[in-house]
Amino acid sequence: MSIADDLTTRYAADLRGFGAALPDDFATGVRAMATLLPETAVEAWAKAGVELANSSLRAWEAAAEYFRASPALVDRLGVEGIARWVVLATDLSSRSSLIAAQFLKSTPDALAVLQPDDLDEWAQQGDRLCRGNWKSIALSQLYFQVSPALFQSLPLASVSRLVDIVDQLTERSYEVATTALEGAVQIFAGLPAVDREPFLRFARAVTRASWADTRLYFERGPRLLDRIESSQRTAFLDLAGRVTTEVGRQGFPLFSDAAEALGGLPLEQHSAYIAFAARIAAGSPTAAMEYLKSAAFVATRLNPDQRSLWEREGLEIVTVERNPEGAEAYFRLESTRAEERMRALSTRVELASINSMLRMYAKALSGEPVSVQSAEELVDRGIGWVTESTPTTEGSTIYLPPYVATFEEQEANFQVYKVFTTHQTGRMEFGSFDYAWDVPGTYVAATGPRREVAATMRREERGIAAAKAEAVTAVQRLFNCFDDRALIAGLFTVVEDTRIDALVAREYGGIRRWLRQLQEHEIVRRPKVEEMALRQAFVENLLRASLGMPEAIRWPVMLREYMTEGIAALRMVEQRGATVQDSAEVAGALYDIAASIPNVRAPMPDGKFDFEGATQEMMDVLPSMPGGGDGPDMPSNSQEAAFENPPQPDFRGDFKPELVQLMAKLKLQQEGGVDPGGALTKEQLMELLQNSTELSIAELADGDIDQSLGMFLDNLQKDAGMPASDKKGEKKDGDSDATDGGDGEGPDEGEMPVEITWFYYDEWDFRAGDYRPRWTRVGERFSAEGDREFYEETLRRHHGLVMETRRQFEMMRPESFKKIKRLEDGDELDTDLAIEFHVDKKAGAGPTQRIYNRRNKIERDVAVAFLLDMSASTDEEIEKQKVKHSKDDDDDDFDGDPRRYFQWLAARRAQAMIEPPKRIIDLEKESTVLIVEALEAIGDAYGIFGFSGYGRDNVEFHVIKNLDEQMSDRVQRRISKIEPIRSTRMGPAIRHTIHKLEEYDAKVKILILVSDGRPQDHGYGRDRTEKEYAVHDTKQALVEAKRLGITPFLITVDKEGHDYLKQMCDDIGYEVVDDIESLPRRLPTLYRHLAAD
Amino acid sequence: MTNKIAPGFKQIAVEDFRLTEEPFYLPLRDEVELFETAYADKVPVLLKGPTGAGKTRFVEYMSWRLHNRGGHGGHEEGVPLITVACHEDLTASDLVGRYLLEGDETRWIDGPVTRAVKNGAICYLDEVVEARKDTTVLIHPLTDYRRLLPVEKRGELLEAADGFLLVMSYNPGYQSAIKDLKHSTRQRFIAIEFDYPPRDQEAIIVQRESHVDAAIAMELAKLAEKVRNLKEHGLGEGVSTRLLVYAGKLIHGGISPRRACQVSIVWALTDDREVQRSIEEVVASIFDD
Ligand SMILES: Nc1ncnc2c1ncn2[C@@H]1O[C@H](COP(=O)(O)OP(=O)(O)O)[C@@H](O)[C@H]1O
């Protein structure tokens, strides 16, 4: 009997109790082992297996794996190895048979990579993950299941680190831990070998800093890394790891953003960027990441040389100034310093930085209240302009590209803006949009009416229906006289721009040279005229002549006379005194010439029509109008191409006289102006839009033309300040209010959208020690109006207080005269001094002659702004003053009749019951009423404002009463409506109040901030709980006020110590008012103190 | 210690002062005719308009013109001009006169108005709103048909000599409401309005006054017109003809036009950096260097 049979029989009974297959697995295994090992060893092997099967409840499953896997492992492990192996399994089995089973099952695969000696370590890692609960058992099992695959890409030691990570994750979430472990196989298999270790190292840092980000990292990390130059990934990950260790939870977002940004930069530059980031990281890890994040943007603004200057300055903030926060802000591009530096280094000029200066410049030149905006905004308005990079105007605003980087020097780029602006203001100043029908020019008679008749006849002949509606504008009427609108519009543009350029050059000697530079820049960028069809080439050549460069003309010899005539005509408008009427006539004459030239692109084989340079005659031609004649005699053997205008030079921009005249007309109508043409019909408008070559409908919508025109019309009307057409329909029957339009105060005010004016302010970043430029946006609007009840109710309830406060304030009324004594001369003699004088004189004691008095009138000249906190935190109740309130404290309304006392008291208590508890905001409101009453008594100018908002670009500034506004019913109603709304970004609100006070003319200016002392807003600090940032910014704003000669004062309506401002504002006036009763006593003293000269 | 006096220095009593040369004045509308007629009829005149628009120059010119016509009192006597620059602390005694102490004695000194009244001079109160209202009231009796000046401290009433005329100037632009002219004062004058001249005329003035060539004068006048478009930007009334003349003088003296405009116009008008910048750009657009 073989040892195998013997053992099978010996353990048959022991094995029978477990699953049906176990005896078979044992039998198969023992037989195989018997061929490989000596008997004693086989016996020991079998014994260990059976013990394993019995070691725990379902351990037979593990034993089955043991029996099955062993034979294949004998070679690898040897007898002792097998024995150790099963001990490991048995230990695991005491945790869970499932784990042990998986361990045994995976062993052959694992050994494909691991050494037999590694088994202990491996088993121990899995064991570590098991904590006894079922989730951990599943995780441990998963570990043994996936680890063989992991070993393909990670050495055991690294896997051990991965286990650390997974283990840490389990403290938070088994789900996350499981996902991480499952994903790891693929992730590491997918990563290039060299990246695996660094990836893992960073993973550890992330997990320590913020466990939840581990999942994100595993999900996105590989893809992010993929875009980084391969040799640089290790360096980048190590950098990110260092940063994360320092900054904690911000680490991963910084990594992610920086990786994204790096991915956008050329691969070959990654090493330089990362190396520099590492230098910054030594002093400020966050700044290093911010540097990488902004690198792509910086690269668009600065060339490499400028960039290294830029970088060096930032690095010095870290290394020399040792101000890591400052460096962060610098590289985040959120400090004034960064902005200034960037501007100084960059040759590119941003519109935003010179916008208001250009606005004043344009205003000065044109004499019109123009504004200057980015062309992007015009495109957004959808009224027919579609390019964001060309300057233009719609008659009241000048649109300019958001930046200019045409030339290598900043100065030259700045001058480009000036040329743009001057050309556009030129259109206003020199009347490009003033074309009128049938008015002669200075040099040329009006041909409009004649052309109009001819055009009508032509159309009738050809059976084309006459225009359905009458022309809306003079320009439209002019263009209607020509069959090819594109051609006449194009020619009118060239001619009028020629006139404007000539005028600009003549009137503005300082612009001339820059204009010239742009013209030269333009001429070498013109499309090839030789490739154009003849008519288009004709227009292109005119354009070249108009750029002052007739030598750039290329034109067939055979057709010279036409070109010469054309240029001569163009020269007409360069003469002193030429008007837009001349331009229109010249354009008409040029049209006649152009129309007679076939639009063919066919060089003749005989070379007669080859293009040649300009002749001397062309260049020296004197202004004259063409005589009119026949077109060239040309064989019309080739097809005519559709005419298309050559592109406009950039510096002249878009010219859309038809639309501008239309808008002006719409505006005029809207303002109720009398228009001789009468009201416009929709039909007329649609016809204009449909025919105008100034719109490219194609760009608007692919759908129904009528529909897109309708939309277009709406936009135009909206722009002109008209109600959109659908609303107009409703109003038709009530004709009266449609005509007077304007901003009358109709009863339906409630529907009117609140009008908001936006202002931008810097914010103080105390960490960086610098302002964040234009960081906040404050929207000023009038506060909503409620009913007057609250106001009256407050007056009634606090009647006594109101009277007292008033009295107090009336006593502060200015003493109207102040006496100045001891003057050498004055209105009156001071008797005492006069006597003294005589005595002195008699005594010979060098008498003083200063014996006169004078009364000087003292004018009170005080402006005070109250700024109320309307944030949600003011919704809180004020700590109630229970007992104090009950007795004789507020008995104004008790008439003093003892018989009615109990009645009064009962009523009062009942009222206290139903009265809702008082909130901070209520106290603010009541105080406001009191203050208003008091200030009305004294006659000082005062404004009341409220603020709230959410986030830095939506700070709400509510005007309850402007400084120069009269007290009125409406103001009272606005006070009633004050309600707590959102957050508290105090800084910008204070800055805006400062702005309002600055605009007001008064000797003494006071800003009183009434709040609960808790500045707080989204993003106003690192996170919602941080107060320092907000408090510092608020304090800074108050300091700014002081610097401008405004006295700031804080009133806090809360005594509960939630006050974060107090500690900061040691040198700023401060007062806690916890109940309204104390206001009248405090206010006058306080106010007198503040308003004292 | 004696005060040093430069050789050739002249000290003349105000009423004896006469212009020796015709001042240059370019009439813009009918102001000369109006003034002459008012003078003949003894109707007091208020000159209204922004600073540097030529009011003072106009009065000087008129006094010269009336004097040399010999209309009143012939060639020799003429019409002297007595000017008082008004200010906040101006008192009645400053205008009428006061006693001075001289050793044991007191001595009465006539104020400028009194001198004008006695000498039949044109009395020009420049920037009259600057004076306090209670001071201005003093001149009321001088403006009606009696033409009397009460000299309280001496208990006298002076009747204005023939040829006396009260003229005031007033700049409605920059005064606040508090500093407005009292209605009762205003009602006693005819008002001649002054404004900055149109471009062509202003160019003539600048050319005459500063001796720059016509082209530069024209550019300066153009600049003024453009800058005046910026009125609301804290520039008060915009650049005055006087400032243009200054700029012209500097240019004539060899300063480059841009620099001349900078110091005489840009910086004189505003301290706001951004407004300065935009005006400088306007200057740079007009002048090449
Ligand atoms: N119409 C004018 N004719 C001649 N010079 C003028 C005229 N208007 C202004 N000026 C010039 O402007 C300067 C300032 O004028 P001025 O009379 O002092 O102004 P105002 O008294 O109105 O403040 C004068 O010195 C003179 O050079």
Ligand SMILES: [Mg+2]
């Ligand atoms: Mg003057």
